[in-house]
Amino acid sequence: MVKLAIFYYSSTGTNYKLSQWAEDAAKEAGAEVRVRKIKELAPxxxxxQNPSWKAHMEATKDVPEATLDDLEWADGYIFSIPTRFGNVPAQIKQFLDTAGGLWAQGKTVNKVVSAMASAQNPHGGQEATILNFYTTMFHWGAIIAAPGYTDPILFAAGGNPYGVSVSVNEKNEMIEDVEGAVKHQAQRTVEITKKIIGSN
Structure with a gap:
């Protein structure tokens, strides 16, 4: 059975919701799934000062925080990441930076990984965020499982071949309908992970 870890960072809930959709689809595809939030670093x-941020933190207080054990345990990863100036948030970067020991031991090699992103507008840096994240994965020796254009549902969600991306309005509502595309990406990640671990 594929072991899939879904890691997310979310201040107001968008990437948490994307992760929940991915979890449902991955389980349906037969994977054992862990959903883990990246530790909050903001004071x-x-x-x-942000009621939505505070409310989301309270609502997800029982979601386990990501650990290095989760990285080592999983055969594949999905990361759901908000955009910060076209790059990953400090919280995500700090978590990745703590994995140097696993990387040095070769324990990140051949992990299958796929990423999703959000921003406040359709051209707010989602593609750059995913590509910047994948740069770290290249260093890890991971195998990128991007959705590409493997299903027509991706076009309805905006057509990002690197990973599902969504824009969010000032009310923290998703503008594009991406649920189907997220589920397709998660199922594709499980499918590719099965092939990789089956060939070991």
């Missing part, structure tokens, strides 16, 4: 006073 409490910053969070307190």
């Amino acid at each position: 409490p006073e910053a969070i307190a």
Whole structure:
């Protein structure tokens, strides 16, 4: 059975929702799934100034935080990442940077990985965020499982071949309908992971 870890960072809930959709689809595809949130680094006073941020933190307080054990345990990963100036948030970067020991031991090699992203508008840096994230995965020796154009549903969701991306309005509502595309990407990640671990 494929072991899939879904990692997300979310301040107001978008990437958490994407992760939940991915979890449902991965389980349906036969994977054992762990959903893990990336540890929050922002100071409490910053969070307190944004009611949506504070509410989301409270709503997801019981979601386990990501650990290096989760990285080592999984055969494949899905990362759901908000855009910060066309790059990954500091929280994601800090988590990746702690994995140097696993990388040095070769324990990130041949992990299958796929990524999704969100931003405040359709051209807010989602593609750049995913590509910047994948650069780290190249260093890890991971195998990228991008959705490409493997299903027509991807076009309805905006047609990002690197990974599903979504834009969010000022009310924290997703503008594009990406649920189907997220589920396709998750199922594709499980399918590719099966092939990789089956050939070992």
